[in-house]
Amino acid sequence: MTQPILTIKNLSAGVEGREILKGINLTIRPGEVHAVMGPNGSGKSTLASILAGRDGYHITGGEVVYCGQDLLELEAEDRAREGVFLAFQYPVEIPGVNSTYFLKAAYNEIRKHRGQPEFDAVEFLKFVRERMKILEVPEDFLKRPVNHGFSGGEKKRNEIFQMAVLDPKLAILDETDSGLDIDALQIVATGVNRLKRPDNAQLVITHYQRLLNFIVPDYVHVLVDGRIVRTGGKELALELEENGYESIVHGGAVPA
Amino acid sequence: MSKSTDTIDELVKQEYKYGFYTDIETESAPPGLNEDVIRLISHKKKEPEWLLEWRLKAYRHWLTMPTPEWPMVNYPEIDYQDITYYVAPGSTSDGPKSIDDVDPKLLETYDKLGIPLHERDRLLGVAVDAVFDSVSVGTTFKKELGEKGVIFCSFSEAVQEHPELVRKYLGSVVPQTDNFYAALNSAVFTDGSFCYIPKGVRCPMELSTYFRINAAKSGQFERTLIIADEGSHVSYLEGCTAPMRDENQLHAAVVELIAMDNAEIKYSTVQNWYPGDENGVGGIYNFVTKRGICRGVNSKISWTQVETGSAITWKYPGVILQGDNSVGEFYSVALTNNCQQADTGTKMIHIGKNTRSTIISKGISAGRGQNSYRGLVKVLKNATNARNYSQCDSLLIGDKCGAHTFPYIEVKNTSTQVEHEASTSKVGEDQIFYCAQRAIAAEDAVKMIVNGYCKEVFKQLPMEFAVEAQNLLSVSLEGSVG
Numbered sequence: 001m002t003q004p005i006l007t008i009k010n011l012s013a014g015v016e017g018r019e020i021l022k023g024i025n026l027t028i029r030p031g032e033v034h035a036v037m038g039p040n041g042s043g044k045s046t047l048a049s050i051l052a053g054r055d056g057y058h059i060t061g062g063e064v065v066y067c068g069q070d071l072l073e074l075e076a077e078d079r080a081r082e083g084v085f086l087a088f089q090y091p092v093e094i095p096g097v098n099s100t101y102f103l104k105a106a107y108n109e110i111r112k113h114r115g116q117p118e119f120d121a122v123e124f125l126k127f128v129r130e131r132m133k134i135l136e137v138p139e140d141f142l143k144r145p146v147n148h149g150f151s152g153g154e155k156k157r158n159e160i161f162q163m164a165v166l167d168p169k170l171a172i173l174d175e176t177d178s179g180l181d182i183d184a185l186q187i188v189a190t191g192v193n194r195l196k197r198p199d200n201a202q203l204v205i206t207h208y209q210r211l212l213n214f215i216v217p218d219y220v221h222v223l224v225d226g227r228i229v230r231t232g233g234k235e236l237a238l239e240l241e242e243n244g245y246e247s248i249v250h251g252g253a254v255p256a
Numbered sequence: 257m258s259k260s261t262d263t264i265d266e267l268v269k270q271e272y273k274y275g276f277y278t279d280i281e282t283e284s285a286p287p288g289l290n291e292d293v294i295r296l297i298s299h300k301k302k303e304p305e306w307l308l309e310w311r312l313k314a315y316r317h318w319l320t321m322p323t324p325e326w327p328m329v330n331y332p333e334i335d336y337q338d339i340t341y342y343v344a345p346g347s348t349s350d351g352p353k354s355i356d357d358v359d360p361k362l363l364e365t366y367d368k369l370g371i372p373l374h375e376r377d378r379l380l381g382v383a384v385d386a387v388f389d390s391v392s393v394g395t396t397f398k399k400e401l402g403e404k405g406v407i408f409c410s411f412s413e414a415v416q417e418h419p420e421l422v423r424k425y426l427g428s429v430v431p432q433t434d435n436f437y438a439a440l441n442s443a444v445f446t447d448g449s450f451c452y453i454p455k456g457v458r459c460p461m462e463l464s465t466y467f468r469i470n471a472a473k474s475g476q477f478e479r480t481l482i483i484a485d486e487g488s489h490v491s492y493l494e495g496c497t498a499p500m501r502d503e504n505q506l507h508a509a510v511v512e513l514i515a516m517d518n519a520e521i522k523y524s525t526v527q528n529w530y531p532g533d534e535n536g537v538g539g540i541y542n543f544v545t546k547r548g549i550c551r552g553v554n555s556k557i558s559w560t561q562v563e564t565g566s567a568i569t570w571k572y573p574g575v576i577l578q579g580d581n582s583v584g585e586f587y588s589v590a591l592t593n594n595c596q597q598a599d600t601g602t603k604m605i606h607i608g609k610n611t612r613s614t615i616i617s618k619g620i621s622a623g624r625g626q627n628s629y630r631g632l633v634k635v636l637k638n639a640t641n642a643r644n645y646s647q648c649d650s651l652l653i654g655d656k657c658g659a660h661t662f663p664y665i666e667v668k669n670t671s672t673q674v675e676h677e678a679s680t681s682k683v684g685e686d687q688i689f690y691c692a693q694r695a696i697a698a699e700d701a702v703k704m705i706v707n708g709y710c711k712e713v714f715k716q717l718p719m720e721f722a723v724e725a726q727n728l729l730s731v732s733l734e735g736s737v738g
Binding site for chain 1: 694698708
């Protein structure tokens with residue numbers, strides 16, 4: 001069996017003495033798409049933040065292995081260089097910093113990390129234009145400052161565009177569907193689907209089932225109060241949509 | 257304290273690169289300030305009688321003036337009797353005839369500062385006047401400029417060679433009695449640069465003055481006078497550094513710019529005086545008066561400043577918009593880190609019709625730095641259709657620094673349009689995490705964020721210096737991220 005990309009074993013974590021994740025288990029193998037669904041406050045975004053290496057969380061137990069190494073030991077930038085990508089729920093604006101410049105800096109950091117020579121401006125532009133074609137991203141995304149003055153939909157699209165350029169092994173999409181209308185949702189989902197390959201994996205975090213009409217997961221995990229209370233195939237998402245989280249919580253399901 | 261705050265703190269700590277001292281023989285006046293010292297300076301400079309009288313008038317007025325207390329800066333009282341007002345490298349007391357006569361030690365100093373004066377290594381396309389303590393040690397490309405009729409020389413030389421121009425314009429924009437530090441400068445100024453661009457001439461290269469304070473316990477009081485005659489154009493740049501010392505040193509300069517009909521002056525400053533150590537010990541007090549007058553119609557004066565050094569900065573480069581349709585601009589990046597304090601801004605005085613001014617001020621506070629923008633936009637009664645646009649932004653890095661804004665607007669004409677925009681932002685942990693998640697480490701992220709923030713100002717600088725300003729800012733910020 002191939003080595004998993006991500007293995008989370010009994011992970012507990014929280015902030016300032018409050019436990020949010022209470023023993024998460026999850027294994028993601030190459031080529032798989034996993035969806036984590038759950039009500040507000042269940043710990044979905046905390047899970048995404050911890051995997052990406054955001055400060056301020058205390059790990060109280062368990063471990064996370066990413067491609068054979070201890071993920072929690074790595075700095076956030078090193079995780080990114082190793083191929084972990086987080087599409088932010090709220091992408092951050094960086095006024096005055098040109099998107100091309102930003103992406104080139106990011107991409108070259110990853111190349112340096114892999115021991116490859118850095119791309120100069122011409123090489124990078126050629127490369128980035130190729131990636132743009134996959135996603136049908138408008139040319140002006142390259143010229144505008146990073147997320148500054150972008151609409152909500154444009155910001156999410158820009159996240160997926162960055163994902164296309166940085167080509168991660170593990171992409172975590174944190175509520176990428178929030179605040180998107182159906183057209184924008186379709187554009188974003190199409191992008192994500194085109195980036196899927198047998199050697200990478202996606203972890204899609206969402207509150208609603210509707211994103212999963214466009215991104216079809218291999219596994220759906222239901223996260224309630226810091227625990228995965230059920231795991232199933234894509235049909236589980238539909239069941240949730242119909243019956244709501246309540247039925248699952250009180251259905252007494254055993255963690256997967 | 258979170259990890260990223262630590263990184264920010266680390267980032268802002270970085271040694272001052274220009275803090276060396278040149279051991280050179282000097283000739284100096286005894287410390288202290290009195291009429292004899294002023295007479296001595298005037299005598300050393302072989303000045304005409306009228307200039308000595310001008311200095312003495314300034315001094316006598318200065319004695320009656322109180323130290324200004326309105327700026328938002330704190331420092332112990334300065335003992336003006338403890339300062340040496342005249343220090344000249346021994347070999348230059350008569351002034352070198354050409355760069356070849358300059359003491360090799362001085363040339364070496366400027367090499368080390370990255371400003372080679374020697375013909376073979378000169379900066380291309382930039383003429384430099386190098387001022388060391390109280391005197392100018394040399395001016396490059398004089399001959400080439402002379403062919404176009406451009407006069408670019410040290411102030412002392414201008415007094416000898418072009419007394420009529422000096423007498424006509426000296427103090428015409430900043431009178432001797434203008435303010436406390438301008439009066440002090442008028443009494444004891446020792447050198448500086450002089451520049452005259454004749455009618456219709458577009459100055460073929462950038463002109464630049466490089467100021468270096470070297471001697472201990474001395475002050476630097478230089479004077480720069482730039483006159484752009486009708487239809488002429490000049491771009492001018494000044495840079496400054498000083499050795500690292502535990503005591504504070506005073507730098508009180510005056511710069512006067514005069515633009516006639518259809519003339520344009522662009523004046524850029526990259527100020528990197530020694531800022532003091534991280535506990536606020538030592539550093540330069542940079543108390544400077546800079547003012548330009550758009551005397552003619554359609555004239556334009558543009559100030560761009562990048563202020564990263566000095567323990568205390570107190571300066572308000574302004575423009576008097578006298579000629580109809582004249583334009584004044586002020587672009588500023590002021591950085592305060594560790595214990596640095598800056599109270600800086602501009603004054604735009606609209607007198608003529610259809611006059612326009614633009615103010616873009618970017619303050620950056622890190623460490624325990626305090627940064628104040630103070631600006632005046634004044635529109636007089638006859639300034640029909642005057643327009644001003646001001647934008648004052650403050651960026652905070654870390655949680656122990658401060659940013660303050662004091663905009664003053666006085667309008668006496670009803671057809672005026674004045675706009676003021678202000679913003680305060682923080683280099684947030686969110687931004688740093690976002691960059692980290694895109695493989696960019698905190699130190700590079702802060703540089704990127706700060707440079708992005710300053711872009712509007714940097715693009716006003718001449719190309720070569722825009723790059724230098726960016727590097728300077730990164731260095732000044734090293735050790736400051738949070």
